[in-house]
Amino acid sequence: MNHPITDEQLARWGKDYSGSAERRLATHALAKCDINDAAHVAGGAWAMRQKFSLEIKTLPVTNQKSSGRCWLFAAANVLRERIAADLNMENFEISQSHLAFWDKFERANYFLESILETADRPADDRVVMHILMTGVHDGGQWDMFGNIVRKYGIVPKDAYDETYQSSNTRNMNALLNRSLKAAAAKLRAMAAAGESEDAIQAEKDATLSKVYGFLCSCYGGEPPKTFDFEYVDKDDNYHIEKGLTPMGFAERYALSWLDETVSVIHAPTKDKPYHKTYTIAFLGNVVGGRPVCHLNLTMDEFKAAVIRQLEAGKVVWFGSDVGKYGDREKGIWDDGCYDYELLTGLDLAISKEDALDYGFSAMNHAMVITGVNIEDGKPTRWKIENSWGDERGVKGYYVCSDSWFDEYVFQAAVEKEYLGELAELTKQAPKTLDPWDPMGTLAD
Numbered sequence: 531m532n533h534p535i536t537d538e539q540l541a542r543w544g545k546d547y548s549g550s551a552e553r554r555l556a557t558h559a560l561a562k563c564d565i566n567d568a569a570h571v572a573g574g575a576w577a578m579r580q581k582f583s584l585e586i587k588t589l590p591v592t593n594q595k596s597s598g599r600c601w602l603f604a605a606a607n608v609l610r611e612r613i614a615a616d617l618n619m620e621n622f623e624i625s626q627s628h629l630a631f632w633d634k635f636e637r638a639n640y641f642l643e644s645i646l647e648t649a650d651r652p653a654d655d656r657v658v659m660h661i662l663m664t665g666v667h668d669g670g671q672w673d674m675f676g677n678i679v680r681k682y683g684i685v686p687k688d689a690y691d692e693t694y695q696s697s698n699t700r701n702m703n704a705l706l707n708r709s710l711k712a713a714a715a716k717l718r719a720m721a722a723a724g725e726s727e728d729a730i731q732a733e734k735d736a737t738l739s740k741v742y743g744f745l746c747s748c749y750g751g752e753p754p755k756t757f758d759f760e761y762v763d764k765d766d767n768y769h770i771e772k773g774l775t776p777m778g779f780a781e782r783y784a785l786s787w788l789d790e791t792v793s794v795i796h797a798p799t800k801d802k803p804y805h806k807t808y809t810i811a812f813l814g815n816v817v818g819g820r821p822v823c824h825l826n827l828t829m830d831e832f833k834a835a836v837i838r839q840l841e842a843g844k845v846v847w848f849g850s851d852v853g854k855y856g857d858r859e860k861g862i863w864d865d866g867c868y869d870y871e872l873l874t875g876l877d878l879a880i881s882k883e884d885a886l887d888y889g890f891s892a893m894n895h896a897m898v899i900t901g902v903n904i905e906d907g908k909p910t911r912w913k914i915e916n917s918w919g920d921e922r923g924v925k926g927y928y929v930c931s932d933s934w935f936d937e938y939v940f941q942a943a944v945e946k947e948y949l950g951e952l953a954e955l956t957k958q959a960p961k962t963l964d965p966w967d968p969m970g971t972l973a974d
Contacts, residue, residue, distance in 0.1 A: 598974025683776025861923020
C-alpha cells in the first residue's frame with residue numbers, strides 16, 4: 531500500500547487516452563451501445579450456423595422459466611429421449627416439479643445435518659459460512675439428479691405439473707432459506723448448551739415438517755404415490771398403464787442407465803491431476819445418497835467420449851459457463867463473435883487454469899449436447915438443446931464454437947462404455963476437495 535496514484539500518472543494516462551483514435555471511437559460507440567453489440571464480430575457470428583455433420587433429432591425444447599433448475603431439466607431431457615424412443619412417442623416430458631420438490635426437501639435436511647456436523651465451529655468459520663451462504667436453492671450437479679431418482683423415482687409431467695412457484699422460485703427460496711437459517715441458529719444454540727441428541731433431532735424434525743408443508747403448498751400438493759400413465763404414440767395408438775409408482779417407472783427406464791453414467795470434468799489446475807477422481811466436501815442433496823464424484827480428463831479425452839456417445843445416437847448432459855461470449859437471442863456461444871480487447875483496450879487473455887483458480891469462470895448452467903460438426907477429424911462447432919423455451923436461438927437450440935467449448939465447458943455425464951479403457955479410472959476412491967472448490971459450483 532505504498533504506491534498511491536499521482537497527478538503525474540493521471541496526466542500521462544489522460545494524454546494517452548486523448549491521443550488514441552481507437553479510444554475515442556470506442557467512447558462514441560459505448561456512449562450509445564451495449565458492450566456486446568459494440569464488440570460484435572459479424573463474420574464470427576456467420577460462421578456459427580446451425581449445420582452439423584452429426585446431429586441427433588430430439589424432442590421439442592423445454593422451459594425452466596424463472597427458476598434455476600437447468601441441471602434437472604437437462605438430465606430429464608436426456609432421459610426422456612430414451613423413454614420416448616422406446617414407446618414411439620412424438621413428445622414427452624418427465625415432471626421437473628417432482629424432481630425439484632424432493633430435491634428441495636432433501637436438501638433442507640442435508641443443510642440442517644451439515645449445520646449440526648459443524649456445530650462445534652464458530653459461526654464465522656469458513657466452512658460454516660459456506661454452508662450458510664449456499665443454503666437451499668435451485669442449482670445442482672449431475673450426481674444429485676441421480677440421488678433423487680434413486681430414492682423417489684420419476685413421473686410424467688402431467689402427473690405432477692408446474693405451478694407458479696415451481697416456475698418462479700425466487701421468493702419461495704428466500705422464505706425457505708430464512709426459515710432454515712433461523713433453524714440453524716436455534717440448533718447451534720441447543721448444541722452449544724449441551725442439549726441431548728434426541729432434543730436436537732426433535733427440533734430438526736419440527737423444522738422439516740414445516741418445510742414439507744410449505745413445499746406441498748408451493749408445488750400444488752404432495753407428490754403422487756401412484757399415477758396412471760397415458761399417452762398416444764406416433765401411430766395414433768392410445769396407451770394407458772394404471773397404478774404405476776414413481777420408483778417402478780424409474781426402475782423400468784432410469785436406474786440402470788444412471789448406474790452406467792458418470793461425471794467427467796476438464797479442470798486443468800495443478801491441484802487436480804488428470805485421471806484421478808474428486809468429490810467435494812458438504813456438496814450434496816440426499817443424506818446417505820451417493821457423493822458427487824468427478825473423473826478429471828484431458829480435453830481431448832473429454833471430447834472423444836462425448837463424440838462417441840453422440841455417434842451412438844445418445845445425447846449428452848453437460849455443464850458450462852454461459853456467461854462468457856454469448857448471444858442468447860441468436861443462440862450462439864463463441865469467443866470469435868466478440869472483439870472485447872479491441873473495443874476496450876484491456877488485456878483480457880486468461881487461461882482456463884487461471885480462470886478456475888482466480889474465480890473468473892466455473893460451471894453455472896447445464897444443457898444437452900445433441901450434435902457436432904466434424905471437419906478433417908476435428909470438431910468445429912456443437913449443437914446444444916437448452917431449457918429456456920423456443921423463442922431464443924433456433925427454436926430453442928443453440929450452437930457453440932469448439933474454441934468456446936475448450937475454454938468454458940467443464941463437465942459432462944457420459945456412459946462408461948464410451949470412456950473405453952478410462953472407465954476403469956472411475957473405480958478409484960475420490961480425493962475430497964474443499965467445499966468452495968470451483969468443481970463444486972452448481973448449475974442453475
